[in-house]
Amino acid sequence: MTARFQKVVPKITVWRAIFAAILLSGAYATYLRIFYGLGGSTNLSDKFPWGLWIGFDVMCGVGLAAGGFTLVAMVHIFNIKQYRPVLRPAILTAFLGYLLVTLGLLYDVGRPDRMWHPLVMWNPHSVMFEVAWCVTLYSTVLFLEFLPIVFERFGLHKPLEWIHRISVPMMILGVLLSTLHQSSLGTLFLIVPEKLYPLWYTPILPLLFFVSAIGVGLAMTIFESWHSSRAFGRALELPLLASIARVLAVVMSVYLWIRFLDLLHRDAFGLLLRNRTETWLFLLEIALALVPTALLYQSRIRRNPAALYFCSVMVVFSFIANRLNVGITGLEAGSGTHYIPKWSEIAVTLSLVAVGFAIFRVIGEHFPVFEAHSAQPELVRTEEREVDPLAVG
Amino acid sequence: MPKAILYDSTLCIGCRACEGACAERWGLPYNDKIAAEETISAHKLTTIVTHGDHFCRRLCMNCLQPACASVCPVGALQKTALGPVTYDAAKCIGCRYCMQACPFQVPTYEWSSRLPRMRKCDMCSVRQSAGKLTACAEICPTGATSNGERDALIAEARTRLAAKPDQYYQKIYGLSEVGGTSVFFLSAVPFEQIGLRMNLPRESMPMLTWRVLELLPDVVSTGSVLLGGIWWITNRRAEVARKEGPRK
Numbered sequence: 315m316t317a318r319f320q321k322v323v324p325k326i327t328v329w330r331a332i333f334a335a336i337l338l339s340g341a342y343a344t345y346l347r348i349f350y351g352l353g354g355s356t357n358l359s360d361k362f363p364w365g366l367w368i369g370f371d372v373m374c375g376v377g378l379a380a381g382g383f384t385l386v387a388m389v390h391i392f393n394i395k396q397y398r399p400v401l402r403p404a405i406l407t408a409f410l411g412y413l414l415v416t417l418g419l420l421y422d423v424g425r426p427d428r429m430w431h432p433l434v435m436w437n438p439h440s441v442m443f444e445v446a447w448c449v450t451l452y453s454t455v456l457f458l459e460f461l462p463i464v465f466e467r468f469g470l471h472k473p474l475e476w477i478h479r480i481s482v483p484m485m486i487l488g489v490l491l492s493t494l495h496q497s498s499l500g501t502l503f504l505i506v507p508e509k510l511y512p513l514w515y516t517p518i519l520p521l522l523f524f525v526s527a528i529g530v531g532l533a534m535t536i537f538e539s540w541h542s543s544r545a546f547g548r549a550l551e552l553p554l555l556a557s558i559a560r561v562l563a564v565v566m567s568v569y570l571w572i573r574f575l576d577l578l579h580r581d582a583f584g585l586l587l588r589n590r591t592e593t594w595l596f597l598l599e600i601a602l603a604l605v606p607t608a609l610l611y612q613s614r615i616r617r618n619p620a621a622l623y624f625c626s627v628m629v630v631f632s633f634i635a636n637r638l639n640v641g642i643t644g645l646e647a648g649s650g651t652h653y654i655p656k657w658s659e660i661a662v663t664l665s666l667v668a669v670g671f672a673i674f675r676v677i678g679e680h681f682p683v684f685e686a687h688s689a690q691p692e693l694v695r696t697e698e699r700e701v702d703p704l705a706v707g
Numbered sequence: 708m709p710k711a712i713l714y715d716s717t718l719c720i721g722c723r724a725c726e727g728a729c730a731e732r733w734g735l736p737y738n739d740k741i742a743a744e745e746t747i748s749a750h751k752l753t754t755i756v757t758h759g760d761h762f763c764r765r766l767c768m769n770c771l772q773p774a775c776a777s778v779c780p781v782g783a784l785q786k787t788a789l790g791p792v793t794y795d796a797a798k799c800i801g802c803r804y805c806m807q808a809c810p811f812q813v814p815t816y817e818w819s820s821r822l823p824r825m826r827k828c829d830m831c832s833v834r835q836s837a838g839k840l841t842a843c844a845e846i847c848p849t850g851a852t853s854n855g856e857r858d859a860l861i862a863e864a865r866t867r868l869a870a871k872p873d874q875y876y877q878k879i880y881g882l883s884e885v886g887g888t889s890v891f892f893l894s895a896v897p898f899e900q901i902g903l904r905m906n907l908p909r910e911s912m913p914m915l916t917w918r919v920l921e922l923l924p925d926v927v928s929t930g931s932v933l934l935g936g937i938w939w940i941t942n943r944r945a946e947v948a949r950k951e952g953p954r955k
Contacts, residue, residue: 349821353818360748360812360815363816391941393938393942429800431780439777439916441920446780490934493926494926504915505774508904508906508907509810
């Protein structure tokens with residue numbers, strides 16, 4: 315945001331000070347986590363075993379990375395080449411997202427030294443087992459999808475060809491793994507029918523998680539294009555983003571319609587008449603999804619960068635609200651307790667987000683992530699390998 | 708034959724002998740301060756809870772189809788043929804999904820430990836395998852907690868309900884809750900009045916997630932064919948367009 319000025323005079327800016335403060339508090343929270351355990355670093359309890367690190371770091375982190383698989387599917391499988399310029403930033407976001415989710419899990423899991431156990435000790439009846447495998451495999455796929463960016467940067471043509479050879483099955487695998495992973499985060503909560511508030515507990519949670527992940531993946535693509543155009547001083551690909559916004563409006567409409575049908579078929583609308591915290595949180599979540607969806611159907615909104623950005627932010631917030639409701643607030647009453655994250659939980663979460671932004675920025679500056687950087691070599695290459703239109707990224 | 712525990716609240720005098728015996732069996736400290744804590748925790752795996760004139764006990768229900776064992780990603784929790792649900796701390800990664808999934812909120816965690824474990828009653832699995840009674844049942848002075856064959860205990864509970872219809876709320880808690888448990892409760896008052904959860908499904912909990920998980924091979928195989936097929940079609944279209952392009 316203040317990037318252009320920073321480059322001229324590298325000095326202490328408000329953003330850098332905030333960034334440093336977040337990382338410092340995160341470092342102290344890490345010390346507490348290591349030496350005083352989960353008890354010394356979180357407000358978790360026997361009645362409330364999952365908190366912010368699962369509700370936000372994992373459930374939102376994975377969802378916000380969904381742009382990766384959504385765009386890979388659109389560009390490479392459905393062959394909609396016009397979305398190509400935003401594909402690499404989306405893959406980068408997804409890759410960083412999954413790395414940070416894994417890092418977050420190291421904080422949350424009681425015995426991080428045993429994180430590898432699910433890979434050798436199997437229980438196929440466990441959703442968590444599926445989640446563990448999806449995180450592992452999909453992180454690997456994302457790494458492979460990200461590699462071409464590195465190879466290009468250092469002009470390694472041989473490995474680049476190698477990776478292109480396996481790109482199609484790899485991308486199909488990536489989309490499948492994402493489908494499973496996004497939905498399985500919803501499946502996780504099917505086992506708590508007596509705890510999760512009925513506005514959220516539904517047998518179709520996996521479907522809702524999957525569809526909303528596609529929505530937020532598209533919204534994040536618009537969000538990060540807007541930010542990187544400002545940070546790197548590039549022109550905004552407005553016609554392209556407007557066309558993504560059109561898809562976003564349709565996906566969100568489908569999502570909202572499924573949620574309406576779900577409440578209808580479960581006879582759950584009566585719950586909205588109760589004056590409870592859950593009702594208001596639910597209405598907030600729905601309003602944050604409904605408003606941008608309605609707005610995005612208007613072309614003057616889609617063509618206005620600020621309005622477009624505002625809409626994508628609302629979709630992202632609606633998504634975060636939904637995951638926090640399912641993972642935290644919707645469980646409080648049923649668990650018979652209250653949970654407010656400890657400062658150290660928030661510090662770790664903010665640190666992860668800050669680190670994500672910082673790495674994205676560094677990679678964006680030094681690697682051919684955006685079309686503008688790689689326009690020249692890209693052109694040459696595509697002409698050379700006209701027969702293979704499926705180069706990753 | 709699977710074993711079970713029958714807790715008869717009408718016979719319980721709240722002496723807390725079961726708490727002490729349980730602490731001893733697990734090698735945990737037990738004193739007046741801990742006795743006064745009426746919640747289960749990593750250092751107190753069973754407790755007597757006072758509800759006005761009535762008592763209730765909290766312990767692992769060792770469900771017939773335990774949610775905890777089904778959700779454990781590493782299989783650290785196992786349902787044994789004898790009845791107990793056992794825990795292998797050496798496998799546990801500490802994801803705490805068992806705690807989230809348990810409808811009775813039984814599993815507890817060693818929150819302040821650097822190398823924490825989950826803790827819960829395992830119905831004295833080792834003692835029962837050796838033909839001994841559970842520590843709590845062995846020490847109970849009034850017979851409020853009894854331990855034996857599951858079928859025999861159900862018959863015993865029914866006999867008590869029939870013999871003194873005016874002293875018992877005419878239901879056995881644990882027969883059908885979450886598909887049946889290995890711990891049964893009898894009470895003078897409706898169960899919610901002694902703090903037992905009543906909004907539980909009658910079916911087995913693991914089915915709730917398995918219904919989705921079992922679709923996994925179908926989703927993966929169908930998805931591969933579908934996505935591969937779409938790629939093949941769209942790519943063919945692009946190829947044709949490319950070949951015909953120059954002619955235009």
